[in-house]
Amino acid sequence: MLHLVLFTVFGLICVAGAINLLVQTHPINSALSLVVVMGSLAVEYLLLGAEFVAAVQVIVYAGAIMVLFVFVIMLLNAGAEERSKGSIVALMLGVPGMLVGSILTAWVLVKHSGTQPVALGALPGHPKDIAQLLFHDFLLPFEVTSILVLIAIMGAVVLASRPESIEKTKKEN
Amino acid sequence: MVPLFYYLVLSGILFACGVTGFLIKRNIITIFMSIELMLNGVNLSFVAFAAQWHALSGQVFVFFVMVVAAAEAAVGLAIIIAVFRTRETLNVDKVDLLKL
Amino acid sequence: MATSLNDMMQTVPQWSDYIRILPEIVLSLFGMAVMMLDAVMDESKSQKALGAVALIGAFGAIGATLYQAQYPFGYGFWEMVRVDAFSIFFHFIVAAVTAVVILASFEYMEVQRIRAGEYYGLILFGAVGMSLMSSAVELVLIFIALEISSIATYILAGFRRRSATSSESSLKYFLLGSFATAFFLYGVALMFGATGSTSIFAISRSLESGNISLLAYAGLAFMFVGLGFKVAAAPFHVWTPDVYEGAPSPVVAFMSTAPKAAVFAVLLRVIFEINSPVPTRMWLIWIVAALSMTIGNIAALVQNNVKRLLAYSSIAHAGYILVAFAALPSSGIPAAMFYTAAYAAMNVGAFAVISHFGGEGERYVTMEDYAGLGKRSPLLAVTLTIFLLSLIGIPATGGFFAKFYVFSAALQANLVGLVIIGVLNSAIGAYYYLRIIVAMYMHEPKQEAPVAPIPMGAGLALAISVVVTIYLGVIPGRVLNYAQQSVSELTPVGQVVSLQAPHAVEARMATNVKKALAH
Numbered sequence: 001m002l003h004l005v006l007f008t009v010f011g012l013i014c015v016a017g018a019i020n021l022l023v024q025t026h027p028i029n030s031a032l033s034l035v036v037v038m039g040s041l042a043v044e045y046l047l048l049g050a051e052f053v054a055a056v057q058v059i060v061y062a063g064a065i066m067v068l069f070v071f072v073i074m075l076l077n078a079g080a081e082e083r084s085k086g087s088i089v090a091l092m093l094g095v096p097g098m099l100v101g102s103i104l105t106a107w108v109l110v111k112h113s114g115t116q117p118v119a120l121g122a123l124p125g126h127p128k129d130i131a132q133l134l135f136h137d138f139l140l141p142f143e144v145t146s147i148l149v150l151i152a153i154m155g156a157v158v159l160a161s162r163p164e165s166i167e168k169t170k171k172e173n
Numbered sequence: 174m175v176p177l178f179y180y181l182v183l184s185g186i187l188f189a190c191g192v193t194g195f196l197i198k199r200n201i202i203t204i205f206m207s208i209e210l211m212l213n214g215v216n217l218s219f220v221a222f223a224a225q226w227h228a229l230s231g232q233v234f235v236f237f238v239m240v241v242a243a244a245e246a247a248v249g250l251a252i253i254i255a256v257f258r259t260r261e262t263l264n265v266d267k268v269d270l271l272k273l
Numbered sequence: 274m275a276t277s278l279n280d281m282m283q284t285v286p287q288w289s290d291y292i293r294i295l296p297e298i299v300l301s302l303f304g305m306a307v308m309m310l311d312a313v314m315d316e317s318k319s320q321k322a323l324g325a326v327a328l329i330g331a332f333g334a335i336g337a338t339l340y341q342a343q344y345p346f347g348y349g350f351w352e353m354v355r356v357d358a359f360s361i362f363f364h365f366i367v368a369a370v371t372a373v374v375i376l377a378s379f380e381y382m383e384v385q386r387i388r389a390g391e392y393y394g395l396i397l398f399g400a401v402g403m404s405l406m407s408s409a410v411e412l413v414l415i416f417i418a419l420e421i422s423s424i425a426t427y428i429l430a431g432f433r434r435r436s437a438t439s440s441e442s443s444l445k446y447f448l449l450g451s452f453a454t455a456f457f458l459y460g461v462a463l464m465f466g467a468t469g470s471t472s473i474f475a476i477s478r479s480l481e482s483g484n485i486s487l488l489a490y491a492g493l494a495f496m497f498v499g500l501g502f503k504v505a506a507a508p509f510h511v512w513t514p515d516v517y518e519g520a521p522s523p524v525v526a527f528m529s530t531a532p533k534a535a536v537f538a539v540l541l542r543v544i545f546e547i548n549s550p551v552p553t554r555m556w557l558i559w560i561v562a563a564l565s566m567t568i569g570n571i572a573a574l575v576q577n578n579v580k581r582l583l584a585y586s587s588i589a590h591a592g593y594i595l596v597a598f599a600a601l602p603s604s605g606i607p608a609a610m611f612y613t614a615a616y617a618a619m620n621v622g623a624f625a626v627i628s629h630f631g632g633e634g635e636r637y638v639t640m641e642d643y644a645g646l647g648k649r650s651p652l653l654a655v656t657l658t659i660f661l662l663s664l665i666g667i668p669a670t671g672g673f674f675a676k677f678y679v680f681s682a683a684l685q686a687n688l689v690g691l692v693i694i695g696v697l698n699s700a701i702g703a704y705y706y707l708r709i710i711v712a713m714y715m716h717e718p719k720q721e722a723p724v725a726p727i728p729m730g731a732g733l734a735l736a737i738s739v740v741v742t743i744y745l746g747v748i749p750g751r752v753l754n755y756a757q758q759s760v761s762e763l764t765p766v767g768q769v770v771s772l773q774a775p776h777a778v779e780a781r782m783a784t785n786v787k788k789a790l791a792h
Binding site for chain 1: 236244
Binding site: 191211219225230241245252256259268 | 413416417420424427428431434437438440441442443444445447448451452454455458459461462463465466469470471514515518519
């Protein structure tokens with residue numbers, strides 16, 4: 001019962017945050033609602049028994065990535081979103097496509113695991129076992145992420161650095 | 174006891190919210206945040222399925238997804254800064270030198 | 274808990290594990306070497322030297338791939354990667370494309386004033402991701418490798434720092450690419466939910482044993498959507514023309530071939546390994562293939578910018594490759610592999626020509642600029658003509674056999690409708706490729722000044738592409754045999770049927786060519 005109550009409360013907070021992200025026009029408000037989503041997701045992970053993931057969620061996602069977002073919003077001095085007409089074609093195709101996709105997916109999920117219940121803290125989440133997986137079975141992906149991070153560093157340096165002579169006024173085409 | 178289905182639906186809702194945001198938002202940074210929302214939805218389904226199968230590996234996947242999301246965020250925000258420098262706008266509809 | 278020495282041995286990667294990722298190791302080491310050298314060398318002198326180091330790295334990767342081919346095939350790193358004829362084929366394509374692109378970038382870097390250290394480093398690191406994708410048999414590793422190759426190309430697309438179009442191209446590629454990645458990942462999650470594993474073989478076993486849950490279908494569909502974005506297949510192609518137009522030409526040569534080859538490798542593995550007779554799945558591919566061919570070719574008809582035109586043509590070619598996916602595994606896999614190789618050779622060549630001809634700031638990219646190229650630079654015009662003829666699918670070029678194998682594979686699977694759509698599309702396609710050729714030879718040049726002579730790096734790149742394109746068009750047997758050999762490792766035994774008819778045609782072709790040479 002406690003499980004269900006906690007799930008419902010934080011699930012609702014989570015969905016509210018997600019919807020708020022869509023409704024808000026100022027990016028900083030959207031960013032803060034995303035933090036709310038991530039925080040309540042961390043609680044959901046805890047309910048499932050994934051303490052490791054919950055901790056990483058708070059530290060990496062809410063802590064590092066969102067700070068980066070807020071930093072860039074402040075750096076670029078982003079104002080409230082302008083209401084401009086987007087591509088009509090994209091909306092015409094995108095919205096029905098998304099509706100059909102979500103209905104199909106929802107149907108598949110309903111069909112899949114009707115009432116299989118999960119107990120509070122169902123996951124075996126001992127850090128030692130996770131370390132065994134991460135540094136043995138998934139050693140190669142783990143090592144390969146170092147290349148990924150290296151690329152990300154190079155990319156950030158290349159793209160964010162100011163080119164020697166920027167020709168802002170002269171546009172091509 | 175909570176049915177696993179509830180968790181999956183929650184993750185599906187988050188994913189769908191992300192897709193909607195990607196389609197309707199006009200600010201580049203908010204669009205990027207919508208993508209992060211989609212990834213969060215995926216992470217929740219990974220953990221929920223891991224609980225269903227009693228498999229530890231689901232948690233490890235989430236860890237990898239977070240690493241990738243962090244790398245993506247660093248590069249993406251750098252690209253946004255580069256675009257802002259040349260165009261002075263964050264509205265996707267005004268980034269239109271190349272016609273779509 | 275005490276661990277014995279024997280346990281220790283099993284928990285540490287063995288020598289064979291490292292050999293299974295040898296090309297990736299070589300590429301990463303050289304990528305790091307390029308970055309280190311960039312830091313210590315004088316910037317004005319370093320461009321060529323860094324290019325040379327990167328080139329050695331790419332050739333080293335080719336050598337490592339050849340070494341892998343001699344070594345017994347098998348798994349590495351606890352069933353994370355699998356080296357077999359199939360992955361070696363794609364490793365080779367990726368490494369060769371990387372080498373040719375680096376050669377084509379030699380002079381481009383100086384003309385466009387691009388910083389070389391990061392550029393070559395990113396190309397090499399991107400190639401790590403691509404070759405890892407073709408050997409990975411674990412969806413999580415595939416995901417990370419896919420991200421490595423994608424993020425590297427997002428950055429490379431924005432490398433013309435002085436141009437607003439380049440950063441715009443980078444932004445569009447990034448936003449739509451990460452959107453697609455999220456879809457792929459959701460597919461992986463659903464697949465994990467359906468089977469409890471992310472290893473392709475474990476998924477395949479689990480699907481074969483029991484009744485397949487809808488969740489697995491949904492997962493496969495989501496993964497297909499995500500990968501469809503990456504190969505620019507039709508409903509998911511909108512980013513392609515914009516990104517190709519704005520990105521630097523050598524980078525387009527790279528990202529229109531190597532990552533696509535790698536993603537096709539993943540698709541081949543996933544779709545054929547999860548080997549269950551599902552008609553709906555084939556229909557999805559059928560529709561996507563038909564749409565890609567039609568939309569790509571029709572939209573290309575009205576383009577005036579040659580880079581945009583080739584972008585639409587690459588959408589169409591993704592469609593042709595997907596035709597092979599809709600066919601039976603036995604003939605479809607080698608056909609798709611051969612097409613990927615031929616497409617890589619001709620498309621890299623075509624974009625190498627464009628990147629040389631474009632000049633500073635890539636000014637000359639429209640159809641009018643290409644008018645009279647036959648007079649201004651006969652050699653450049655002839656090479657471009659060869660690539661365009663191959664893209665049409667004229668006999669004696671790689672493109673001909675590529676299309677031939679794909680359509681005959683589709684015919685074997687009774688996909689007559691799809692073959693008719695494909696052949697009609699090839700006819701439409703011939704029109705706009707010929708339009709460029711006509712402009713080059715029949716129209717009067719807008720300006721008389723001769724084009725800058727082809728420099729050494731670009732010249733070598735063009736020479737390699739021409740040789741490979743013609744080689745695949747005259748003696749395709751060896752490559753095709755290798756592709757067919759790899760099928761037996763991908764599909765259950767007993768389904769392998771060799772392509773009889775193509776061999777006969779190929780023999781006839783060979784004799785015709787010999788006759789022609791004798792005259």
